[in-house]
Amino acid sequence: MLLPIEYGVRNLARRPVRTALTLFALATVVLLVLIVVGFIQGLERSLADSGDPKVVLVYSVNSETNIENSSIAARTPALLTASLHGTVKRFGITHVSPELYLGTRVTSEAGDGGLGLVRGVTTTAPLVRRTVRLMDGNWPAAGEVIVGRLVAAKLGYKEPSLAIGKSIEFEGRRWLISGRFVADGAAYESEIWCRLEDFQTATRRQDLSLVAMLLAPNSSPAELELFCKQRVDLELGAMRETDYYASLQQHYRPVRLLAWLVVGLVSAAGVFAGLNMMYGAVAGRVRELATLRTIGYRRRAILFSLIQEGVLLAAASSLLSGAIALALFNGLAVRFTMGAFTLRIDSVTILIGCGVGLLLGVVGAVPPALKALRTEIAVALKAI
Amino acid sequence: MRFIISSIAVVLAFTSAGCQSSTNQSSVVDQQTSNTSFVMATEPAGAVPVGDARGASNDGEEVIVLGVIGGSTKPFVEGMAAFTIVDPKVPYCADEEGCPTPWDYCCEVNAVKQNIATVKFVDETGKPIAKEARELLPVKELSTVVVKGTAERDEQGNLTIAASHIFVRAGGN
Numbered sequence: 001m002l003l004p005i006e007y008g009v010r011n012l013a014r015r016p017v018r019t020a021l022t023l024f025a026l027a028t029v030v031l032l033v034l035i036v037v038g039f040i041q042g043l044e045r046s047l048a049d050s051g052d053p054k055v056v057l058v059y060s061v062n063s064e065t066n067i068e069n070s071s072i073a074a075r076t077p078a079l080l081t082a083s084l085h086g087t088v089k090r091f092g093i094t095h096v097s098p099e100l101y102l103g104t105r106v107t108s109e110a111g112d113g114g115l116g117l118v119r120g121v122t123t124t125a126p127l128v129r130r131t132v133r134l135m136d137g138n139w140p141a142a143g144e145v146i147v148g149r150l151v152a153a154k155l156g157y158k159e160p161s162l163a164i165g166k167s168i169e170f171e172g173r174r175w176l177i178s179g180r181f182v183a184d185g186a187a188y189e190s191e192i193w194c195r196l197e198d199f200q201t202a203t204r205r206q207d208l209s210l211v212a213m214l215l216a217p218n219s220s221p222a223e224l225e226l227f228c229k230q231r232v233d234l235e236l237g238a239m240r241e242t243d244y245y246a247s248l249q250q251h252y253r254p255v256r257l258l259a260w261l262v263v264g265l266v267s268a269a270g271v272f273a274g275l276n277m278m279y280g281a282v283a284g285r286v287r288e289l290a291t292l293r294t295i296g297y298r299r300r301a302i303l304f305s306l307i308q309e310g311v312l313l314a315a316a317s318s319l320l321s322g323a324i325a326l327a328l329f330n331g332l333a334v335r336f337t338m339g340a341f342t343l344r345i346d347s348v349t350i351l352i353g354c355g356v357g358l359l360l361g362v363v364g365a366v367p368p369a370l371k372a373l374r375t376e377i378a379v380a381l382k383a384i
Numbered sequence: 385m386r387f388i389i390s391s392i393a394v395v396l397a398f399t400s401a402g403c404q405s406s407t408n409q410s411s412v413v414d415q416q417t418s419n420t421s422f423v424m425a426t427e428p429a430g431a432v433p434v435g436d437a438r439g440a441s442n443d444g445e446e447v448i449v450l451g452v453i454g455g456s457t458k459p460f461v462e463g464m465a466a467f468t469i470v471d472p473k474v475p476y477c478a479d480e481e482g483c484p485t486p487w488d489y490c491c492e493v494n495a496v497k498q499n500i501a502t503v504k505f506v507d508e509t510g511k512p513i514a515k516e517a518r519e520l521l522p523v524k525e526l527s528t529v530v531v532k533g534t535a536e537r538d539e540q541g542n543l544t545i546a547a548s549h550i551f552v553r554a555g556g557n
Contacts, residue, residue, distance in 0.1 A: 061456065222464035226512065229461060229468055230502045233540040237456075 003297060003305040011309055015281070019313065022277040026317035026360055027324075029270030033263055034325040034353035038343040040259045042334065046341035047249045050186040051242030055128055056221045058211040058228065061237035067244070068102055071207045072236060079234075080211060084227055086219025088127075095214035097121060097128040100199050102209065106155055106192065107169045108162070114155035117191045118145075118170060120199025128214045131186050137164040137179025140194055144178035148189040150340035153333030168192070171202040187245070190340040212241070267356050274364025278310060282368040289372050290380030299373045306369040307362055314361025318354040325353070422505055422521060424532070424551040431530045434543075435471035435499040443537040449545055452476075453527045454487030455500045464504070465513035465520050469529060471499035476526070487525035501543040503531050503550075510546065521550055528553040 012019045058080060063070035077098045081087065088095040099121055106116035119125075123139070126132050140146050145168065152159050162168070167176050175194060183189045200206060215221060221240050228236040282289075292302050322345075330345035375383070431450040432440065441447050451469025453459050454476060460467045470476075474495045477483035489496045505513045505520070517523055533547035 220463055220514070222461050222466075222512075222514070225461045226464055226466050226502070226504060229456075229466070230542055230544045231538075231540070232497060232500055232502075232542050 001297065002301045003292070005308060008305050008309040008312060011285075012313060018277075018281055022274075022281070022313055023317050023320070025273045025277060026270065026314055026357060027321045029266060029273065029360065030318050030321035030353050030357040031324060032266045033270075033356045034321055034345060034349055035329055035343065036259055036263050036266065037349045037352045038325065038329060038345045039334065040256055041344040041346060041349050042341045043252060043256065043336070044249065045344055046185060046187060047245045047252070050188070051240070051245040052130060052214075053240060053242050054215050054217075055241040056213050056215060056224050056238050057241055057244055058213065058224065058236055058238050059209070061228070061235045067210055070209045072210070073234070074098075074206055074208055076208060076234070076236070077211045080213065080224075080227070084223060086216050086223050088214045088216050093124065093127065095124060095127045097125045097212040098196060098208050099125065099212060100196055100203070100205065100207075100209050102203070104170050108155075108157055109166055109168070110161055112155070112157050112161065114157065116151065116155050116170065118199065119188070119191050119193050120196040121193050122196050125193070125212075128212045129183070129186075129188060130214075131184040132181055132188060133183070134179050134181050137177075140178050142195065142198060143173070143175060145175045145192050145194040146179040146181050147177055148191050148193075149180065149182045150190040150333050150342070151192055153335050153340040154190040156335065171199075173202045185342070263352075263356075267360070270356070270360050271363050274310075274314075274360045275367060278364045279368040279371075282306065282372045286372050286375065286380050286383040290375070290377050290383070293373075293377050294381070302373060303366070303369050307365045310365030311358060311361040314357045314359075314364075315354075318357030321357070322350050322353060325349075422548070422550055424530075424549050427530055427551045427553070428532055428549075433471045433473060433499075434469055434501045435473065437501065437535070438498065438541065438543045441535040441537065441543065443535060445535045446533075447535045447545060448530060448532045449501060449503075450528070450530050451501065451503075452487075453523060453525055453529060454489060455496050457485050457488045459487060459525060460517055461504075463514060463516060465515055465517045466502065466504035467517050467523070468500055468502050469531070470496055472528065474499050485525075501545055503529075503533070503545045503547050505550075506533075506546045506548070522552055523550070 057067070058072070058076065059067055059070040060072050077096050081094050081096055099119055101117070101119045103115055103117050105113055106118070107113045126134075134146065135149075137146065138144075147162050151157075152162050155162075160166075162177060162180075164177050164179060167174050169175070170192075181189075181193070196208075213224065215224075221238065224238040228234070228238045289302055293299065325345045329343050332343045333340050334343060372380075428448050431448045434449055434451040437447055437449045449469070450472060452472050453467050453469055455468040455470045470489060474489060474492050476489050477486040477491060479486075483490070505517065507513060513520065523529060530551040530553070531545055531547045532549040532551075533545040536544040536546055
């Protein structure tokens with residue numbers, strides 16, 4: 001015969017201070033797990049969302065796919081357009097985006113400095129980078145820039161420093177902010193975009209970093225790759241944009257492994273904290289448990305009731321942590337080397353966090369309960 | 385309990401079915417590879433190393449070229465029966481040097497530029513075959529191959545061979 005569930009619920013209310021402390025400890029552990037998993041999810045999602053399978057990047061084969069180090073001739077877009085016919089062309093405009101991309105020091109009006117990512121583009125860039133949408137302001141004119149949603153986080157600035165009408169300085173010139181854009185969580189959101197010719201003038205460069213091409217539905221990136229291999233003299237390489245960001249994901253694999261290790265360590269610490277709390281809770285109830293056994297409840301029933309208490313408390317902690325994580329940490333911008341991304345407290349994160357929470361409830365309750373139930377009834381009834 | 389046992393049985397059944405289909409698929413590829421009409425049983429006479437072919441061949445000329453598959457980290461074109469070959473006289477990293485990708489000729493970059501050609505397998509209409517070379521032919525990085533086909537030259541001196549046949553030397557060299 002099992003103990004009624006109300007027994008466990010009422011037991012929690014009988015010792016409110018101890019229950020509140022256990023709740024707090026478990027909620028802290030689950031919250032930490034949610035934040036770390038949210039970090040991993042955010043990083044992975046940022047890189048996964050950045051690639052478009054129909055976009056191929058053409059870069060210098062000598063740069064080893066490090067686009068910031070790539071340098072290709074300014075005539076490359078015209079050459080590619082003339083030699084290949086697999087690119088989307090609408091209303092007479094070929095969807096090819098020549099770009100100059102580099103990391104440089106950016107200073108705000110207030111004098112704050114930080115390493116920013118700047119991309120010089122033409123008006124064809126939004127035709128190829130299809131997730132980019134201008135939310136406020138205008139496309140940049142001469143001497144103007146548009147800034148992505150996460151640029152402030154990347155640079156460590158306060159949001160008002162990058163408001164439309166403010167100015168920033170990089171490459172020895174002052175640039176007026178004319179607009180702000182989003183890109184569905186893609187890496188571009190931590191970039192500053194300006195006109196290609198302005199950026200080339202400012203950096204005293206005439207070359208390009210890359211050419212991004214939007215392929216027509218019936219064409220294959222293999223044609224572009226073959227062209228690059230055939231034209232040995234141009235020293236070009238081609239790669240799907242999705243493959244480029246997949247290679248970056250590989251680059252950040254140690255970070256992800258470290259983050260999962262933190263999840264494991266935090267969970268293990270949580271188990272020990274839970275065990276400690278439950279040992280304390282059960283130790284004070286040895287006589288009560290012995291009394292239950294005296295009146296006929298089997299060890300298994302009492303153990304089940306104690307697990308119910310633990311799981312109930314852990315479930316409440318998980319819900320509390322989930323609510324806090326969603327309210328305070330979801331969408332929080334995090335800076336990292338190649339830009340910024342937001343913490344993602346999504347369904348997977350919640351599932352892992354709550355799973356760890358419930359596991360803590362079970363694992364934390366079983367050992368102390370077993371210890372208490374192993375004691376002889378006669379001995380336990382005399383326990384202080 | 386019965387439900388758990390049945391679930392495990394279903395999962396095992398699916399897993400074993402998956403393994404079976406994978407094995408079948410592998411044997412299909414092997415069969416296609418060995419039966420392909422592009423592969424020659426005997427090595428054709430008169431093969432010219434890539435470096436010499438770059439100097440001597442003319443656009444539209446029938447050529448037989450000898451080379452080693454390599455020249456970059458990824459010498460094969462994904463989704464197309466095409467790859468690059470390098471003149472066998474250009475050395476690549478030896479096994480004992482521990483280079484993970486010796487076929488990129490990382491120590492001989494300048495020598496490779498003058499001793500490399502692109503090979504693309506084409507159908508009767510001259511269109512490249514839309515299947516990766518490693519699936520179509522018994523080749524891999526650093527395979528030594530003799531390729532027969534038509535030379536395509538450009539003003540910059542690049543050589544592409546629109547190939548119709550290939551012979552792969554045993555042992556890779």
